[in-house]
Amino acid sequence: MKKAFKGNRISALGVLLAFFAAAAQSVMANADPPPGPEPIVEYAIDARLLPANRSLEATQVLTWRNPTQIAAKTLRFHLYYNAFRGPESTFMRERGLQRFKSRRQDKARRYGGIDILELSRIGGNELTEKIAFIAPDDQNEKDRTVIEIPLDIPVAPGESIRLRFRFQLKIPEIFARTGCWKNFFFMGQWFPKIGVFQDDGTWHCHQFHANSEFFADFGRYRVAVTLPAEYVVGATGNPVSNINNADGTVTHTFAQDRVHDFAWTAWPEFLQLRRQAVVPGRDRPVEVVLLLDPQHENARERYFQSVIFAMRFMSEKLFPYPYDRITVVDPPLGAAGAMGMEYPTLITGGHISFLPEGIHFTEMVTIHEFGHQYWYGLVASDEFREAWLDEGVNTFFEGEIMEAYFKKAPSLLDWFGIRIRDTESRRGPLKRIPVLEPVNQPSWHFLSGSNYSSHVYNRAAVFIDTLKGYLGKEKLYDFFARYARQYAWKHPSTHDFIAALNEVAGQDLAWAFKQFINGTGRLDLAVHSLSSQRMENDPASYRNEVLLVRREGFFPADVLIRLRNGREVRHLWKDPGRWKRLEFTHESPLHSVVIDPEFRIPLDHDLVNNSMAAQPSRKESQRAALKLGFLFQTLLGMLFM
Amino acid sequence: MKAVHVYLASFRGRTAAVAVYLWASGLLFSLPAYLGFSRLISFTLDGSQLLEMSDQYGSFTVWLELFSHAETGFRVLLFQLGALVLVYAIFSLFLSGGVYGVFVSGDSPRLGRFLTHAWKNLLAFAKLFLTCWLLWIPLMAISVLGFVLLAGFLRESGNETLFRWLLPVWGGVTLIMIGYTMAVYDFARIRRLQEAGSTWKSFRSGMKFVYRHIPRLIVLFFFFLVPFLLTFALSSAFERIAEPLPRIVTFAGLQALIWMRCFFKNALMHAETLLAREYPLHASPELDAERETDTI
Numbered sequence: 001m002k003k004a005f006k007g008n009r010i011s012a013l014g015v016l017l018a019f020f021a022a023a024a025q026s027v028m029a030n031a032d033p034p035p036g037p038e039p040i041v042e043y044a045i046d047a048r049l050l051p052a053n054r055s056l057e058a059t060q061v062l063t064w065r066n067p068t069q070i071a072a073k074t075l076r077f078h079l080y081y082n083a084f085r086g087p088e089s090t091f092m093r094e095r096g097l098q099r100f101k102s103r104r105q106d107k108a109r110r111y112g113g114i115d116i117l118e119l120s121r122i123g124g125n126e127l128t129e130k131i132a133f134i135a136p137d138d139q140n141e142k143d144r145t146v147i148e149i150p151l152d153i154p155v156a157p158g159e160s161i162r163l164r165f166r167f168q169l170k171i172p173e174i175f176a177r178t179g180c181w182k183n184f185f186f187m188g189q190w191f192p193k194i195g196v197f198q199d200d201g202t203w204h205c206h207q208f209h210a211n212s213e214f215f216a217d218f219g220r221y222r223v224a225v226t227l228p229a230e231y232v233v234g235a236t237g238n239p240v241s242n243i244n245n246a247d248g249t250v251t252h253t254f255a256q257d258r259v260h261d262f263a264w265t266a267w268p269e270f271l272q273l274r275r276q277a278v279v280p281g282r283d284r285p286v287e288v289v290l291l292l293d294p295q296h297e298n299a300r301e302r303y304f305q306s307v308i309f310a311m312r313f314m315s316e317k318l319f320p321y322p323y324d325r326i327t328v329v330d331p332p333l334g335a336a337g338a339m340g341m342e343y344p345t346l347i348t349g350g351h352i353s354f355l356p357e358g359i360h361f362t363e364m365v366t367i368h369e370f371g372h373q374y375w376y377g378l379v380a381s382d383e384f385r386e387a388w389l390d391e392g393v394n395t396f397f398e399g400e401i402m403e404a405y406f407k408k409a410p411s412l413l414d415w416f417g418i419r420i421r422d423t424e425s426r427r428g429p430l431k432r433i434p435v436l437e438p439v440n441q442p443s444w445h446f447l448s449g450s451n452y453s454s455h456v457y458n459r460a461a462v463f464i465d466t467l468k469g470y471l472g473k474e475k476l477y478d479f480f481a482r483y484a485r486q487y488a489w490k491h492p493s494t495h496d497f498i499a500a501l502n503e504v505a506g507q508d509l510a511w512a513f514k515q516f517i518n519g520t521g522r523l524d525l526a527v528h529s530l531s532s533q534r535m536e537n538d539p540a541s542y543r544n545e546v547l548l549v550r551r552e553g554f555f556p557a558d559v560l561i562r563l564r565n566g567r568e569v570r571h572l573w574k575d576p577g578r579w580k581r582l583e584f585t586h587e588s589p590l591h592s593v594v595i596d597p598e599f600r601i602p603l604d605h606d607l608v609n610n611s612m613a614a615q616p617s618r619k620e621s622q623r624a625a626l627k628l629g630f631l632f633q634t635l636l637g638m639l640f641m
Numbered sequence: 642m643k644a645v646h647v648y649l650a651s652f653r654g655r656t657a658a659v660a661v662y663l664w665a666s667g668l669l670f671s672l673p674a675y676l677g678f679s680r681l682i683s684f685t686l687d688g689s690q691l692l693e694m695s696d697q698y699g700s701f702t703v704w705l706e707l708f709s710h711a712e713t714g715f716r717v718l719l720f721q722l723g724a725l726v727l728v729y730a731i732f733s734l735f736l737s738g739g740v741y742g743v744f745v746s747g748d749s750p751r752l753g754r755f756l757t758h759a760w761k762n763l764l765a766f767a768k769l770f771l772t773c774w775l776l777w778i779p780l781m782a783i784s785v786l787g788f789v790l791l792a793g794f795l796r797e798s799g800n801e802t803l804f805r806w807l808l809p810v811w812g813g814v815t816l817i818m819i820g821y822t823m824a825v826y827d828f829a830r831i832r833r834l835q836e837a838g839s840t841w842k843s844f845r846s847g848m849k850f851v852y853r854h855i856p857r858l859i860v861l862f863f864f865f866l867v868p869f870l871l872t873f874a875l876s877s878a879f880e881r882i883a884e885p886l887p888r889i890v891t892f893a894g895l896q897a898l899i900w901m902r903c904f905f906k907n908a909l910m911h912a913e914t915l916l917a918r919e920y921p922l923h924a925s926p927e928l929d930a931e932r933e934t935d936t937i
């Protein structure tokens with residue numbers, strides 16, 4: 001809208017129109033979805049699943065447009081499925097190196113893989129023989145997750161190339177996102193997928209790593225899946241047709257524009273449930289499809305309500321959900337490896353029917369994965385190189401939505417007197433990070449899987465939570481709304497994120513990102529000491545002194561000083577020195593000092609040293625000890641036989 | 642109605658008096674926990690207002706901060722308390738000698754008599770305790786194996802529905818086995834005092850007794866469990882309302898609850914001795930058979 005008026009001679013009518021437009025915009029700030037992306041890829045896949053063989057045969061026609069100013073002399077593709085080819089793939093090696101590997105998974109691991117049987121340029125030459133496996137990240141010769149194909153005739157800027165593939169999959173036992181369990185199939189990262197050709201003429205096409213997720217260009221997908229008639233199928237996008245074939249199979253066709261991946265699932269047992277969700281800012285409702293393990297019938301409402309709540313929340317705060325459908329898949333327990341993952345317009349939840357309802361696992365996973373529809377799906381940051389922009393931001397939103405969904409109740413766990421808020425659950429892993437690394441670095445550079453998740457999910461989310469306390473909720477939400485709308489379909493980087501945030505904040509926040517996102521800074525603010533001395537010349541007043549120290553890192557903080565007569569004094573501690581002495585004379589001596597009394601800085605590593613009383617009372621510590629001592633006494637009582 | 646009868650008959654002043662000894666010894670053994678936690682927490686906090694901030698931080702965060710700040714201290718304390726639990730397990734052998742001694746002999750429940758019985762029975766009870774492992778080990782193995790099989794079944798079949806049914810069945814069977822072994826241990830000790838036979842003989846007659854009186858024992862255990870579990874509900878309710886009360890009142894209230902638990906446990910033990918007295922070992926088989934037809 002703004003652009004349309006720029007450069008026009010502004011007439012009185014124009015001013016009036018502009019006024020109304022601006023007024024309308026401020027009322028319905030997020031009403032219109034941002035315009036869609038220019039498609040770069042177009043996939044047409046025709047796949048046949050052979051459940052008995054645990055294999056799949058497919059043909060794929062890909063149209064790729066070179067969006068850069070440089071001719072592409074080669075093409076690079078992900079063959080993600082080859083991560084499961086054997087123990088020597090980079091994915092498997094990296095998983096083996098991680099500290100917390102499960103032995104059961106290793107035993108149950110059955111290998112799989114993808115083979116390209118034929119590849120040709122439509123209207124050009126045969127390319128099958130020219131396929132070369134490369135390993136740009138770690139030079140692992142055994143890794144077959146990236147291929148390069150030299151072209152005789154380069155793809156000129158703006159021109160398109162069409163390729164025809166014939167490929168075949170061997171489907172592994174599911175343990176990491178994709179594969180099968182009995183006759184349940186979840187198919188993600190399953191087709192030859194072109195990398196991202198960058199403006200500098202290089203390919204962004206990383207290997208499949210244990211800790212990294214994905215990145216791709218937007219485009220159109222049209223996928224036909226043929227399988228036995230008893231299978232219930234769910235997929236990215238909208239159903240186009242169902243055709244019954246003479247051999248007793250059915251061909252299900254799905255299509256979707258403006259997405260960057262395509263996943264599907266099939267299981268004869270699925271209970272397929274649908275609901276229409278009215279979403280703010282949309283004139284048509286969104287169809288919510290729930291594919292439920294029939295053993296989880298009683299989780300039906302938990303799934304529907306949490307996903308619809310999340311969709312309304314994000315639509316209201318950012319911009320209306322732009323697709324017509326969302327499919328929620330509830331994998332069976334045996335296929336737990338498929339649980340909790342996001343794909344465009346399709347997410348997998350997780351439900352374990354013998355867990356008590358007070359453990360809000362099902363809601364947490366559903367809300368988290370739906371949140372990805374915005375950060376992974378629409379804004380589509382690079383999950384290989386800057387995963388925090390997706391997982392960190394999304395984990396922050398998971399907390400916001402969970403708190404709103406469960407209102408004042410403990411949002412994550414409310415069971416047998418144990419009460420944990422979703423936002424509280426992040427400081428645990430954060431405190432146990434063995435080695436501090438920058439949050440913003442390529443996913444496969446992290447020390448371990450747990451270091452990856454503690455940084456990219458928890459540390460990043462707690463950092464954003466801290467920004468919320470610093471800027472205020474309204475300003476932060478305003479930023480996210482603008483950022484999401486401005487960068488939808490555009491793959492923003494950390495640099496873009498900071499620039500957009502600075503603009504809304506009206507200040508340069510580089511100091512914060514430098515420490516906690518791009519650096520290895522930890523934050524620990526502490527009260528070092530406090531004292532009150534009666535004045536020699538005026539016995540009716542006291543000389544009060546508070547010494548604050550920044551043990552690690554810098555972050556401005558509120559300081560609350562309580563005096564013994566009940567008066568309170570506030571101080572904003574923002575100068576960057578390592579210590580700060582606050583001195584003042586008052587008729588009352590000090591009672592206590594608290595740094596960050598409203599707990600706006602959850603990033604502070606140590607909360608014990610954030611406060612100090614002049615004359616500590618043992619009341620609360622004795623009360624706590626009473627609880628623990630009574631627990632012990634109860635235990636002893638049970639032991640008496 | 643024998644079980645009901647003996648249960649009601651066990652509610653005596655002597656039961657309450659013996660419960661005081663049980664409670665007091667439990668408190669004595671718990672003092673290191675109360676004092677240890679109190680010292681450790683106030684040492685860790687060192688004037689910090691952390692606990693006063695739990696509305697802002699959230700209670701989970703407060704405990705997390707506390708434990709992670711004094712991890713070593715908590716580890717050491719928990720290790721010491723673990724050792725104390727072992728000592729108490731042995732000490733409870735001594736206590737049970739006093740409890741059953743007083744109840745079986747009908748002796749005065751004065752502390753002196755209680756301690757004499759406890760000391761006199763210690764060795765015999767220790768032997769019985771060791772012998773009972775012959776029963777506990779296989780039954781524990783059955784329970785663990787059952788769980789492993791159940792977990793394996795869930796993993797292979799993915800049949801959560803059946804698992805949800807089988808899990809309580811497994812729990813029930815385990816509970817029955819625990820009840821059975823507890824009853825055998827109890828009656829073996831009672832028989833040991835009544836008949837003064839060998840350890841092995843007492844163990845076997847304990848098993849035999851339990852086998853013959855299953856319905857009565859179920860009723861007895863049920864009467865014990867209901868009020869016993871009620872005290873847990875009471876204590877969690879009390880802990881919730883105790884927040885504004887002075888600490889000493891909270892502490893006293895909790896101690897009263899513990900004493901009630903001791904009382905119910907003692908009432909069960911007393912009722913067991915009364916039941917065993919009703920059906921002495923050397924009664925004629927005819928008499929036994931006749932009594933079998935009696936209602937429970």
Ligand SMILES: [Zn+2]
Nearest residue numbers: 368372391394
């Ligand atoms: Zn995620």
